[in-house]
Amino acid sequence: MPSNVEIKARVSDPVLFARRAAELSQSEGTVIRQRDMFFICSRGRLKLRDFMDGTGQLIFYERPDTDGPKLSRYSISPTSDPPSLQAVLSDALGVKGEVRKERRLFLIGQTRVHLDTVEGLGHYMELEVNTHTHTQITELRFTEELMERLGVSEQDLVTGAYMDLILNAPKDPQNTTVTL
Template identity: 50%
Template sequence: MLRNVEIKAKVRDLGDTVSKAKKLSNSEGTWIKQDDIFFRIPQGRGRLKLRTFEDRSAELIFYDRPDSDGPKLSKYDKCSVPNGSQMSSVLSFALGVEGSVKKKRQLFMVGQTRVHIDYVEKLGNFMELEVVLSEDQTLDEGKLIAQSLMADLGVRKEDLVSGTYMDLLLK
C-alpha cells in the first residue's frame, strides 16, 4: 500500500492561507472539483470511497488511518475507474452508501507534499496536507515535514480536525 502523513485543519483566513500556499509552491495551484461517495464497509477496516471528477473520470480509493487530530500515517490504495457512475451503482447495491462529500479543491505541490485547500459543501473551508512517503522514509520523517509546513502555513493546534469530511457531515 501507498503511505502518507496527513493533517486536516479548519482554515481561519482563506486569503492568507492561499497566499502562503502559492508562495511555498511557487504556483497558482490547480482547481479540482471532487464528489466522493463513501461506502459502508466492516467497522475498523478503514474507508472506501469513489471519487468522481468534473470530467466524469473516477478513482476508487481505500484508506486506513487513525481519527486523530495531528500528523498521522495513512495507508491507501487507489485505482482508476473507467465508468464512475456504473461503479457507484454496483458498490451502492453491494455495500450501501454511508454518504457523500462535495468539494472544490485547490491543489498545491510543495516538495513531496500535496497541500489541499478545500471548500466543502455544508462545512466550509479546510486544508489538508498529505506528505507522500517514499518506501524508505519513516513516519517520523513525514511528521517533521508536516509540522514544518503547518508552521509555514500558520496552522495552529486548535485548528486541527480529526476524522473525515464525511464524519463531520454526519455529526
Template identity: 50%
Template sequence: MRSVKMPSNVEIKAKVDDLENMKLKAKEVSGSDGVLIVQEDTFFNATTGRLKLRQLQNESSMLIFYNRPDQTGPKFSEYHITTIEDPESLKVTLGKAYGIKGVVKKKRFLFLVDQTRIHVDDVEGLGSFMELEVVMKENQTTEEGQQIAEDLMKKLDIQENSLITGAYMDLLLK
C-alpha cells in the first residue's frame, strides 16, 4: 500500500473588531474584491482531529477531516477533502454513527494572496474573525509557511493578543 501525503497548511485565526475595515485591508493586500461564500459546517464527534461536513450555498459540499493543534499563532494543519453529492443523507448517516458536535454558520469573504487564502468571516453567534491559510507547496517547510503568515499578519495589522487557538466550533461550545 502506497502512502499518500495529505495536503497541509499553516493557519492563524484572529478575532476582528471591525469586519468592514478588515475586508478593506484584505482587498488592498490581495488586489481583489474577494468572493462571498455562505457556509454551514456540521461538526461530528471524532476520536482524532476534526471531521466536518461543509455545505456551501449554490456549490457542491465537502467532507473535511483535519488535524491541527490548538495553539495561538501560526499552526500546521493536515487535511483531507472529499466532494459530496448528497450532503443531507451523509449528515444523517454520520450523525447516527458519531453524533453531531454542533453547527457553525458563517458568511466568508475570500481573498487570495499568492498561496494564501485570507478569510474574513462573520460567524453566527460569535462575531467577526480573520483567518489566514497558507497552503503549503511540496517541499516547503512549516517555518516558511509561518513566515508568510506572520508577514501577512503585519500587512493586515493583526495583533498577537487577538489570535485565537481553536476552531469556531470550540468557541461556540464554550
C-alpha cells in the first residue's frame, strides 16, 4: 500500500501562508474544489472525493490520530461517476459525513502543500511527502523544516481528519460558516 508522511495544522493568516508557499514553490498554486463524502467503515477511513467536474477518487487510508508528522497508508481508485458510486456506498455502508473545501495546491520539491478553506471550519494546511522518494527519517526532518519556513507552529497542529473536526466541533448557532 502506498504511503506518505502528513502534517495538518490550523492557519491563522491564509494570505501570509499562501505568500510563503508561493515563494517556496515558485508558483501561485492550483485551486481545486473538493467534496469528500466519508463512509462508515470498521477500520481506517473511506471517502469519495468528488472534484465536481465529473471525476473523483475513492480513497481508503489509515493513519494515527496524532498531531505532528504521521505516516499515512492509502489506496486510491479513480471514478468517472462520483454520484453513482456515492449512492452505492451510502446504501452499503452508511454515511459518516461530508467535507467541502477549496484547496490551493503548491508543490515544493516532492512535497504537496495544501492551503485549505474548509466549509464550517476555516483555514488549514496540509503537507504530504511521498515516501517513495525519501526515507521516513528524511521526510520527518524535511516536513519539520518546511513547517518552520511556512510559519506553522507546533500549537497549530491538529489531529484527525477534517471530518473528525467537523463532527467534534461545538454546535454554536452564532458561529459563522466559511463559504466557498
